[in-house]
Amino acid sequence: MAHTKDQYYVPHGSHWPIVGSVGLFLTMIGASSMLNGSATGKFFLIVGIGVLMVMVFGWFGVVIRESVAGYYNSQVDKSFRMGMLWFILSEVMFFAAFFGALFYARQYSIPWIGGEGNNFFTNLLLWQGYESTWPTNGPAEVGGDYEAMPPMGLPAINTAILLTSGITITIAHHALKDMNRRILSLGLLATWLLGFLFVGLQAYEYMHAYEAMNLTLGSGIYGSTFYMLTGFHGLHVTLGATMLLVIWLRVLKGHFTPENHFAFEAVAWYWHFVDVVWLGLYIFVYWL
Amino acid sequence: MSTETLTHDEHHDHGPESGLKRWLFTTNHKDIGTLYLLFSLLMFFVGGAMAMVIRAELFQPGLQFVDPAFYNQMTTMHALIMIFGAVMPAFVGLANWMLPMMVGAPDMALPRMNNWSFWILPFAFTLLLSTLFMPGGAPAGGWTMYPPLVLQLGDAFPFLIFSVHLMGASSIMGAINIIVTIMNMRAPGMSLLKMPLFPWTWLITAYLLIAVMPVLAGAVTMLLTDQFFGTSFFTASGGGDPVMFQHIFWFFGHPEVYIMILPAFGIISEVIPTFARKKLFGYEAMVYATASIAFLSFIVWAHHMFTVGMPLSGQLFFMISTMLIAVPTGVKVFNWVATMWRGAMTFETPMLFALAFLFLFTIGGFSGLMLAIVPADLQYHDSYFVVAHFHYVLVPGAIFSIMCAVYYWLPKWTGHMYNETLGKWHFWLSTIFVNVTFFPQHFLGLAGMPRRIPDYSTQFADFNWISSVGAFGFGLSQLLFVYIIFSCIRGGQKATDRVWEGSHGLEWTLPSPAPYHSFETAPEIR
Numbered sequence: 080m081a082h083t084k085d086q087y088y089v090p091h092g093s094h095w096p097i098v099g100s101v102g103l104f105l106t107m108i109g110a111s112s113m114l115n116g117s118a119t120g121k122f123f124l125i126v127g128i129g130v131l132m133v134m135v136f137g138w139f140g141v142v143i144r145e146s147v148a149g150y151y152n153s154q155v156d157k158s159f160r161m162g163m164l165w166f167i168l169s170e171v172m173f174f175a176a177f178f179g180a181l182f183y184a185r186q187y188s189i190p191w192i193g194g195e196g197n198n199f200f201t202n203l204l205l206w207q208g209y210e211s212t213w214p215t216n217g218p219a220e221v222g223g224d225y226e227a228m229p230p231m232g233l234p235a236i237n238t239a240i241l242l243t244s245g246i247t248i249t250i251a252h253h254a255l256k257d258m259n260r261r262i263l264s265l266g267l268l269a270t271w272l273l274g275f276l277f278v279g280l281q282a283y284e285y286m287h288a289y290e291a292m293n294l295t296l297g298s299g300i301y302g303s304t305f306y307m308l309t310g311f312h313g314l315h316v317t318l319g320a321t322m323l324l325v326i327w328l329r330v331l332k333g334h335f336t337p338e339n340h341f342a343f344e345a346v347a348w349y350w351h352f353v354d355v356v357w358l359g360l361y362i363f364v365y366w367l
Numbered sequence: 368m369s370t371e372t373l374t375h376d377e378h379h380d381h382g383p384e385s386g387l388k389r390w391l392f393t394t395n396h397k398d399i400g401t402l403y404l405l406f407s408l409l410m411f412f413v414g415g416a417m418a419m420v421i422r423a424e425l426f427q428p429g430l431q432f433v434d435p436a437f438y439n440q441m442t443t444m445h446a447l448i449m450i451f452g453a454v455m456p457a458f459v460g461l462a463n464w465m466l467p468m469m470v471g472a473p474d475m476a477l478p479r480m481n482n483w484s485f486w487i488l489p490f491a492f493t494l495l496l497s498t499l500f501m502p503g504g505a506p507a508g509g510w511t512m513y514p515p516l517v518l519q520l521g522d523a524f525p526f527l528i529f530s531v532h533l534m535g536a537s538s539i540m541g542a543i544n545i546i547v548t549i550m551n552m553r554a555p556g557m558s559l560l561k562m563p564l565f566p567w568t569w570l571i572t573a574y575l576l577i578a579v580m581p582v583l584a585g586a587v588t589m590l591l592t593d594q595f596f597g598t599s600f601f602t603a604s605g606g607g608d609p610v611m612f613q614h615i616f617w618f619f620g621h622p623e624v625y626i627m628i629l630p631a632f633g634i635i636s637e638v639i640p641t642f643a644r645k646k647l648f649g650y651e652a653m654v655y656a657t658a659s660i661a662f663l664s665f666i667v668w669a670h671h672m673f674t675v676g677m678p679l680s681g682q683l684f685f686m687i688s689t690m691l692i693a694v695p696t697g698v699k700v701f702n703w704v705a706t707m708w709r710g711a712m713t714f715e716t717p718m719l720f721a722l723a724f725l726f727l728f729t730i731g732g733f734s735g736l737m738l739a740i741v742p743a744d745l746q747y748h749d750s751y752f753v754v755a756h757f758h759y760v761l762v763p764g765a766i767f768s769i770m771c772a773v774y775y776w777l778p779k780w781t782g783h784m785y786n787e788t789l790g791k792w793h794f795w796l797s798t799i800f801v802n803v804t805f806f807p808q809h810f811l812g813l814a815g816m817p818r819r820i821p822d823y824s825t826q827f828a829d830f831n832w833i834s835s836v837g838a839f840g841f842g843l844s845q846l847l848f849v850y851i852i853f854s855c856i857r858g859g860q861k862a863t864d865r866v867w868e869g870s871h872g873l874e875w876t877l878p879s880p881a882p883y884h885s886f887e888t889a890p891e892i893r
Contacts, residue, residue, distance in 0.1 A: 086887065087552070089474045092384050092392030096483035103533060104490040111494075111525035114595050138479070154551060158476040161547045169539050169581045176585025176615055180600055183615075188608035196678070205603075217606030221599055297597030300606030307592065 088150045095138040102130030139325075146342075147334065156341050163345040167352050170315070174356055177311065181304040181363060185213055189300070192218055216299025226292035228305065230365040233284050237277055238361050241316075244273035245354045248323075248347050256337045260330070267327040270350070274320030281313045308364055312356055319353045322346045382883060391486070394478035395883060396463045397780075402485050403460025404773075408849070410452030410492065411766075415842050417445040422804075422838035428825050438821035439507035440499065446510035450627065451534045452492055454761065457769045458630040459484075459541045462569050465776065466545065468874035468881060469563050471554025471890045476547040484540035491533035498523035509819065511616060512587065514601040514609050518594050528591045535580040542576035545569055554873070556892030560651065563872050567654050568633030571661045575622045575629075578665075583619040586612060610675050617668035625664045628760060629657055631728075631768030632699060635721050637872070638775050639703050642718035643710030644869035649702040656695035656702075663692050673741050674748045682741045689739035693732070700729055715867070716790035720771035723763055723798045731759030734809065749819075752812025758805045762841075763798070770797070770848065777852065778866045782880035783859035789851050796844035803837030 109124025145151065151159075193211025194202030202209060209218035214227040228234065251266025285306075288294040296306045326346050329335065335343055383389045383398065393399060420441045424432050433441070463481065467474055475481045498505040503521015506512070512527070520527065549570045553562065590612070592598040599605025601612045632653075640647045647653065669677060669685040677685075703725055712718070734756040738744050747753060770793075778784050807830035812818075816827045823831065862879040873890055874881070 087473050089478055089884070090394050092388065092394055093479045093482065094392050096479055097391050097486050099483055100486040100490050103487065103536075104494070107494060107526075107529040107533065111529055114525040114591075115522045158547050158551050161551055162477055162480070162543050165543045165546055165577055166539075169543075169577045172578050173581035173585050176582045177589075179582075179615060179618070180585075180589065180611060183611045184600075184607060188603070188611060189606050191608075192603060192606065215606045217599060217602070217604050219604035221602075221605035222597070295597070296592070297599075299599050303589075303592070303598035303600050303605070303607070307589070307598065 085152065088145070088152070088155050090145070093138075093141070095134055095141065098130060098137070099134040102127050102134050105130060143329070143334070143342075146339075156339070159341050159345070163348060167348060170352065171356075174308070174311065174359075177304065177308050178359065178363065181308065184300045184304065189213065189215055214301035216301055220299070222295055222298035222302060223293060225294045225298045225302070227301065228284070228288060228292070228294060228365060230361070233280055233287075234361060234365045237280055237284075238357065240273050240277045240280070241354050241357050244270045244277075245351060247273065248350055252343070252347055255335060255340055255343060258337055264327065264330050267323060267330060271320050271323035271327055274316055274323060274350075278313060278317050278320065281309065281316075305364055308360055312353070312360055315353050315356070319346070319350050322349065392482070394474070394482055396467050396475045396478070396481065396885070397881065397883065399475075399481050399485050400460045400462075400464030401780075403456045403463060403488075406485070406488060407453050407457035407460060407769075408852075410448050410456070411845070413496070414445050414448035414453055415845065417441045417448070418838060419842050421445065422835040424821050425823070425831050426835040427832065428823050428828050430822055433821070435821045436504060436507060439819065440505040442819050443506045443508065443510050444495075444499070447495065447506070448492070449761075450510065450623070451531075452488070454627050454765050454769070455538065456485075456488060458569075458572070458627070458765075459538075459545075461565075461630070461634070461769070461772050461776075462541075462545050464780065465874060466548055466566055466569065467552065467885045468779075468877060469566055469872055470549060470552060470557060471873050471886045471892070472548060472552035473884055473887050475544050476552050477544050480540050481544050484537045484544065487533050487537040487540075491530045491537065494526050494533070495530040498526050501526070511613075511620070512590065513616075514590060514593065514612050517590060524594060525591065528587045531587050532584055535584045538576050538580050542573035542580075545573040546577075549573075554886065554889040554892050560654070561892065563633075564636035564647065564650070564653055565630070565633035568629045568636070568657050571657050572626050572629045575626050575661055575664065579619040579622040579626075582615060583623075586615040586619065589615075610672070613672050613675060614669065617671045618665075620671065621668040622661075622664040624757075624760075625660060627765045628728075629661065631724070631765050632657060634768045634772045634775075635703060635724055638717050638721040638771055639706050639725075640871065641775075641867050641869045642715060642721070643707045643712050645706055645710040646871075647702070648705035648708075649698070652698055653702055656698040659695040660692060663688060663695070667692065670739055670744070673744045686739055686741050690736060693736055696732055700725065700732075711869075713868075715774075716785070716787060716794055717771045717775035719791065719794045719798075720767050720774065723794070724767045724771065727763030727767070727798075727801070728760055731756055731761075731764055734759065747812060749817055750812035751808045751816045751818055754818050755805050755808035755812060758808070762805065763801050767797075773852065775867075776874075777855055778862035779874060779877075779879050779881055781856050781859075782862055783855050784862050784866075785851050785855040785859065789847060793844060793847045793851060796847065797841060800837045800840035800844060804834050804841055805837070807831075807834045807837075 105123050105127030107127070109120050109122065109127050112120030113124060114120075190196075190211045191198045191201060192206050193209055195211065206218035216222050216225060247266045247269040251263050251270065254260070254262035254266055294305070295302055323346055326343055329342070383395065384392060389398065390402060393402075420433060421438065424430070424438055463475065466472070501522040503523060505523055506517070506520060506527045508516035508520065517527075518524070549562070549566050589598065589600040593600050593602065599607045601607050601609045603609070636647055636653055667685055667689045669681060670689045673682060673685075714722075734752065738747055738753065738756060774785060774790055811827055811830045811834075814827065816823055864878050865875050866879060867875075873886075876890065877885065
């Protein structure tokens with residue numbers, strides 16, 4: 080399509096958004112039906128996820144081709160950057176809701192059940208004998224005896240892995256700016272390998288917790304906050320590592336220049352965001 | 368090839384596509400704005416029909432038409448549909464249509480995502496509305512989805528949760544697009560403090576959306592895992608707390624209230640100067656007042672929960688922070704009044720709606736101030752006084768501002784003037800009936816009638832039939848609105864480019880109807 084550099088690129092109509100909407104619709108119908116115990120739910124879920132995958136490949140494919148063809152001037156580039164930053168902020172707020180739940184439980188609900196402040200009778204009449212403590216699975220000891228996850232060992236190793244991956248991606252970024260493509264691709268390779276290694280170790284930690292420690296999603300408020308926070312983080316790491324993998328493949332194909340590499344930076348920002356969330360998790364979920 | 372021929376090509380292959388493809392695949396801000404506005408109008412009538420069921424049931428004491436379980440579904444669904452389906456999409460639609468034209472941009476910054484943020488909505492509402500036909504019925508525990516009540520829902524439960532997720536995703540994408548358009552696409556020379564008020568209020572609203580919609584997503588996700596995966600977020604026996612949901616929900620919920628009113632402030636700030644033929648009084652103060660309201664909206668949420676119990680220090684903090692909001696809101700109201708002072712005023716339909724907004728929104732604001740007082744709130748809580756309060760800020764507030772905007776910009780969109788006589792009829796019918804509907808509800812609430820109950824003590828009968836008559840009248844009047852809009856689309860007196868004698872701003876420098884692409888070359892800003 081004919082286009083001038085000094086004009087803001089406004090694309091033609093695109094069928095990918097409506098494909099994405101249909102994919103989301105089928106996925107949600109499938110997931111809901113499965114949760115309601117319907118046998119057909121799984122079918123809708125699989126088809127829906129399949130449609131979403133096709134959409135992701137198709138939509139990003141178009142954008143990458145347009146980018147390589149040089150349709151995007153600096154103003155378009157800036158729109159993408161701003162869009163990515165505000166998207167990351169929305170992700171931060173999503174995690175904030177779960178951190179909020181953790182802090183609220185530890186600061187308010189558990190001490191109140193334990194009789195703190197003017198809640199003496201709450202404790203006496205409803206939860207007699209319960210003493211406020213952390214970690215806890217509540218006065219009814221929901222889920223039975225369990226072991227809390229210690230901060231040392233695997234979680235500490237995982238922290239080191241993620242922090243290292245933050246360094247390797249920065250090395251890759253500098254290499255990209257210096258046109259050193261070998262270091263660039265090595266740095267990215269290291270980053271996504273470390274990312275998937277983290278996810279693998281996290282999966283191992285979960286299996287160990289379920290089998291040997293009886294620490295499950297159902298282990299009261301401790302199990303709930305532990306798995307929901309680390310679980311959503313793990314999903315984000317998986318997504319981030321997949322994006323890194325895609326960026327690495329694009330680097331191997333010779334994409335990106337020192338001036339023009341929005342996709343690389345967007346993924347790098349996302350990776351740092353995932354990193355920072357982990358530090359919060361490590362401090363408040365594992366350590367304190 | 369020379370630059371001229373390239374630009375020329377651009378014009379040719381950038382017209383609208385034909386038929387259904389135009390609407391499904393469009394990346395054009397005007398098409399998407401139209402889709403949003405029509406969708407919102409449809410949802411306004413779906414939600415409105417539910418309101419009619421509610422008012423029919425309440426016309427007389429005793430149970431007349433529907434069983435209580437269905438009545439509860441109607442109140443819950445009415446709220447969800449009006450908030451997420453009618454008011455919010457209408458404002459996003461107006462933003463889509465107007466922002467590029469008002470800041471001198473060719474289109475929205477991220478056109479494909481713009482399409483997606485709209486086209487998620489019809490699917491989300493299909494999911495939500497389908498719950499009406501499911502075993503156990505539609506959501507009936509109130510739009511606030513408090514546990515443990517909401518966990519007693521039947522098959523509708525996961526559909527409710529996922530439809531809320533989808534609506535949130537749509538809002539977040541819409542908000543990102545609006546922020547990026549305003550921050551990156553303004554014509555050269557338009558500094559932020561030269562920008563009209565409608566983009567300003569939308570910019571701040573979009574920040575609110577990005578900050579709180581993900582929190583709602585988190586809250587409903589916790590509901591989902593509590594229901595299906597054994598977590599204990601909202602169960603005291605496992606160390607959680609049902610009240611925790613209320614805190615997280617209202618951390619979203621209160622900014623959400625301002626998401627539905629700040630763009631309205633922007634519209635009123637455009638319309639009043641036009642018909643008073645004066646510049647807006649205190650432009651910068653308006654910007655700062657909007658930002659202050661947005662900031663305060665984050666630290667007032669627990670005033671929705673005074674009756675669930677909280678420490679005295681908490682009650683005091685949330686009472687005082689809530690009352691503080693009256694200060695920047697007062698700045699706005701006085702500035703609008705000062706704009707009209709010694710203006711050469713005329714009273715076309717948009718101006719009438721703006722003036723009604725000014726009076727009636729202020730009534731809703733004052734009843735909000737009453738509700739902020741903790742000891743008074745302990746009496747008013749969950750009564751019809753609350754219903755009257757938030758309907759005064761939402762119907763003659765948010766919805767009147769949307770109607771005001773539609774009449775104000777319709778000539779620019781369609782190229783035709785709407786029928787002024789019918790417009791005035793629509794205004795007077797709406798304004799009279801909205802007061803007949805909601806004013807008596809103040810008295811009902813103060814006399815002790817609880818909300819969300821299909822039956823009531825006979826002492827409340829008189830005010831209830833008055834309110835119901837008003838509601839039916841208001842509902843029927845809106846059919847006139849639909850007629851006026853569609854007859855204006857089809858034809859009518861040709862509109863000039865400026866449309867209004869006192870109009871100001873970039874959108875009025877474009878022809879009427881506005882061309883398919885707004886500013887392909889950026890305009891000069893004085």
